[in-house]
Amino acid sequence: MPLEVDRIRSEYPALTEGFVHFDGAGGTQPAEPVIAAITRAMRTAVSNRGTNFEPARRSGEIVAAARAAVADLVGGDPQGVVFGPSATALTYLVARTLSQGWGPQDEIVVSRLDHDANVRPWVQAAGHAGARVRWADVDVTTGGLPTGQYRELINANTRLVAVTAASNANGAIPAVRQIADLAHDEGALVYVDGVHATAHLPVDVAALGADFYVTSAYKWSGPHYAAVVAEPQIWEPLHPVKLVPSPAQAPDRFEYGTLSFELLAGITAAVDYLAALAGRNGSRRQSLVGSMTAVAAYEKELAAKLAAGLAEIDGVTVVPAPADRCPTLAFRVAGQSPAETARILGDQGICVSNGDYYAVEFFTATGLRDSGGAVRASIYHYNTADEVDRLLEALQKIR
Incomplete structure (x- = not known):
């Protein structure tokens, strides 16, 4: 339609x-439904998450609804959706956490096509760990990211490949699945920046081969909030630095402080809005x-x-x-x-x-x-x- x-x-x-x-x-x-949802959440009694009284239960319902909405948007699992203030902040979080296990024998691969938010966190994390950074170059005559170079860049020492699903500079769409297959063949993880792509394309994280997929709601009619999505089993062995009393379970242990419940209500509304753009069907x-x-x-x-x-x-x-x-x-x-x-x-x-x-x-x-x-x-x-x-x-x- x-x-x-x-x-x-x-x-x-x-x-x-x-x-x-x-x-x-x-x-x-x-979009107007997003504005209305945020306003409604701020006009309604909502407390920090808990089970003892209704306003506390409401906040838990808002979080669960937003996780389910983002999972539907990108084809992920609601229990693998982690929220944060921005894609940059979330990528730094994942980079710091993953790099706890890196050392001088390890390598990562980043791309010169990417937004710096999917470059610098990895480069800096590798620097702290003593790991080697390898670069995938753009073809300046075509503006694309040649896939073939990854066969030389990825090897048994590669721990992570970071690549964009679409360039915010010229719109180029790399062959992410092919790159991911090469990475997975060597046991490496793949972190995909979906900030630009999610606004313009149907997304399926499994089809992309993304182990992590990050997206920002304000790029698709929503509020200034972000999410990174991975399968729950990928999050499970990862343990970020955190406060002693903060939640120990995933995905909650990756979310610092109290979540913005009103913005999460806006995220759910934005996903519902996008779903209806061409008419609901199924x-x-x-x-x-x-x-x-x-x-x-x-x-x-x-x-x-x-x-x-x-x-x-x-x-x-x-x-x-x-x-x-x-x-x-x-x-x-x-x-x-x-x-x-x-x-x-x-x-x-x-x-x-x-x-x-x-x-x-x-x-x-x-x-x-x-x-x-x-x-x-x-x-x-x-x-x-x-x-x-x-x-x-x-x-x-x-x-």
Whole structure:
């Protein structure tokens, strides 16, 4: 079932302000059901988790519902969902915990395509453990991450491979399953950054071969909160540093302090909202797959329109990206810094990002970081063809 974009846009209160939001890769606007769920949770009596009285039981129900929702979104197990304030914080947590068992004989593999949140925590953890870091390079002519190099990078000493499910810089989608198979053949774990991919594609962590999969709800119409998902048996032998009286069982022992119950209520609402984008059909998981498949098709059309339009504007250069990518394009306007382009567009109510967007290694490899990176236009399912035309017309005028 195709998306009813006019109806969808009416469910985002922020869109009534008239801005054109091509900044979804940095964070999407929240949907009305999410706002309502957060407000409702904050207006209702909720206490810290417990069983002695109703407000305490409610908080436990909110947490359980959010774990189930995220599990449905990515095809995981609710008992393997760990919540935290951000994908960066959660990745640092997992990196610190896993690296307790690393030593000088061990190796990890990171990618120059990734957001720094899936690079630096691993590099720093390896440094503390004395482990070796090996790098997977991007192909600067195609903007992709060649799979073949992993056959040389992964060996019997590899303990972990960190790779993105989709680049937040140019949208490139690596062959994660093939990389994961190579890692698993050598007994290594695979940590997948799904922050960008989850907003644009149907996700199945098992199909990806991800041992860990991290995602941030504010990239898919939800609140600023994140989750990392793994099978319960993967969490079981891992023991992070924690307070003595805090829970000993997984996944709770990985969640520091009191969880944000109102934001978890918003996460559940965001997942329910995504499930209904193309109409509910079967279970929530089945509906999510259907909705996100429709989202991917719609956004692909808009991205193709934008790419074709950019190619026709003299002086605009698009940062290379493979054909298999999310609807995220990076570009530069000749004779103008990316920051200046973004400011001019912003003055016209067109919201785009500029810089390296924390994809430090990617923009260093392409040689663009020192001169300001690029302008990024990231399409989301509430964008329209008319908005793409508005961006292209603005670029025609300022080129």
